[in-house]
Amino acid sequence: xxxxxxxxxxxxxxxxxxxxxxxxxxxxxxxxxxxxxxxxxxxxxxxxxxxxxxxxxxxxxxxxxxxxxxxxxxxxxxxxxxxxxxxxxxxxxxxxxxxxxxxxxxxxxxxxxxxxxxxxxxxxxxxxxxxxxxxxxxxxxxxxxxxxxxxxxxxxxxxxxxxxxxxxxxxxxxxxxxxxxxxxxxxxxxxxxxxxxxxxxxxxxxxxxxxxxxxxxxxxxxxxxxxxxxxxxxxxxxxxxxxxxxxxxxxxxxxxxxxxxxxxxxxxxxxxxxxxxxxxxxxxxxxxxxxxxxxxxxxxxxxxxxxxxxxxxxxxxxxxxxxxxxxxxxxxxxxxxxxxxxxxxxxxxxxxxxxxxxxxxxxxxxxxxxxxxxxxxxxxxxxxxxxxxxxxx
Ligand SMILES: [Fe+2]
Numbered sequence: 001x002x003x004x005x006x007x008x009x010x011x012x013x014x015x016x017x018x019x020x021x022x023x024x025x026x027x028x029x030x031x032x033x034x035x036x037x038x039x040x041x042x043x044x045x046x047x048x049x050x051x052x053x054x055x056x057x058x059x060x061x062x063x064x065x066x067x068x069x070x071x072x073x074x075x076x077x078x079x080x081x082x083x084x085x086x087x088x089x090x091x092x093x094x095x096x097x098x099x100x101x102x103x104x105x106x107x108x109x110x111x112x113x114x115x116x117x118x119x120x121x122x123x124x125x126x127x128x129x130x131x132x133x134x135x136x137x138x139x140x141x142x143x144x145x146x147x148x149x150x151x152x153x154x155x156x157x158x159x160x161x162x163x164x165x166x167x168x169x170x171x172x173x174x175x176x177x178x179x180x181x182x183x184x185x186x187x188x189x190x191x192x193x194x195x196x197x198x199x200x201x202x203x204x205x206x207x208x209x210x211x212x213x214x215x216x217x218x219x220x221x222x223x224x225x226x227x228x229x230x231x232x233x234x235x236x237x238x239x240x241x242x243x244x245x246x247x248x249x250x251x252x253x254x255x256x257x258x259x260x261x262x263x264x265x266x267x268x269x270x271x272x273x274x275x276x277x278x279x280x281x282x283x284x285x286x287x288x289x290x291x292x293x294x295x296x297x298x299x300x301x302x303x304x305x306x307x308x309x310x311x312x313x314x315x316x317x318x319x320x321x322x323x324x325x326x327x328x329x330x331x332x333x334x335x336x337x338x339x340x341x342x343x344x345x346x347x348x349x350x351x352x353x354x355x356x357x358x359x360x361x362x363x364x365x366x367x368x369x370x371x372x373x374x375x376x377x378x379x380x381x382x383x384x385x386x387x388x389x390x391x392x393x
Contacts, residue, residue, distance in 0.1 A: 017055065024048045093166075093186035099179045101125050101143050110186060113166075135168055142172040142182045165193040204251070211254045214261065217268065224341055229253045231337035232330075234381045235374070241329070245301075249330035252305035256334050259289025259306070283318045286310050305330035309338060312369045324371075332371045336362065336378050339369070 028044040087094060093110030097103060101123045111117045124130055124139060169185040211225040232253035236246040260268060263285055267278045274282060290307030293299050308322065308331035315323030317335075327335075343358035353361070359379055366372040 020051070024051055091188070093184075093188075095124070095184040095186070097124055097139075097143070097182040097184070099143065099181065101139070101182075104181075113186065113188065135170065138168075138170045139182065139184070142170050143179060145172065145174070145177075145179045164188060164190045207251060207255055210258060214255070214257050217260065217265070224345065225254055225257065227341040227345070228256060228334060228337045231340060231378070231381075232333055234385055235333050235337070235378060238377060238381060239329075239333075245330075248301050249305060249333060251299075252302045252309070252330050253334050253337065255289070255293065256306050256309045256338065257285060257289065258292055259285035259287065261292070262288040283310070287319050301328075301330075304328050305334065307331075309334045311335070313371050314368050317369075332374055333378075336370050336374055339365075340378070 024044070024047055028041070028048050031041045031044045087107050090107065091109055093113050094105070094107040095103060095110055096105035103119050103122055103124055106114070106117050106120055119127060125136070125143075130136055130139070165188075167187045167189050169187075171183045171185065172179045173181040173183060211229075215223060215225050229250060233250055236249055239246070263282060267274065267281055270278065286307050286309055290303045293306055294303035296303075305328050307319065308317075308327050311317035311320070311322050311327045311331060312335075313324055313327070313332070315321050340358055340362060343353045343361060344355060346352045359382070362370065362375050362378065366375045
């Protein structure tokens, strides 16, 4: 029973209270003086007593209900004030859309980001900067209620013309399977991204220094790591793969031999041919390298490329003997770049085979050691890059 219905009953009872009270008092007085009948007087008195006490109880209940109602109202008003305080003072931008996409509310933070509140009342999908922004389709999805994205927080990153970076969450408010509002939360994360870029740049410098130290340790390879990176980068330029994949392949190329840190100098710097036992130890370097890099958060794919850079297309490589497309694309590319640089570099135990001979060997190894298509692509890249790559060595 709600407070409203209880109050209604009380009001009805109040309406009858006055005549009923007069009637009961009259009945009591009348029985006292006129009848002289004691038992009737006692019954009238009891009726009067019961009536008064039930009214007192009802009044107490009403008083408590009223207090409770006041308390609830107070709490609600307090909550409202708190919400208002948070929304107005949060550094995050907040846009509230109607289910048609009309901008109904902008909090002070978003007005500061946008520079004005002119967008209020406009349909967000008609605003040019939104039309050209990739968050457009997320807003459409949330408004249409067709995508599952609308039921959760939808995270997108938006880089503005001023090079400020925002994380945007698009959240649909759904009532009875219908979108009632769409809330867009915008967080300025420019500083965090700058810090992340700085950390990544420091990390890449460390990686490069590490690669140089590997080359310095392996005195016969000289600038091997940087050469492999140059060949690999040229290959990445012509491959239709996403930027993140390219970045991973290039980092892997730079440090593909990092596992040589774990190989003893007596083997690494041996001028003569390695014995079978020594060669077996040398073959551990991809796994050692993969294990080192695999410990870095987010470097699992790079770690895999390093692990398989000595696998062969025909499955006769190491460490696992995987073949063809089981080998990560990055490892297939680095295998070609690695072999080509080894063949065209002067080493203490062997003179450079020369460009023509190295290309010929790559062609001979198509479908055996290397992916045929990648070899063809590599040769195309070599020929089109001209002196830029031929000067490597
Ligand atoms: Fe290697």
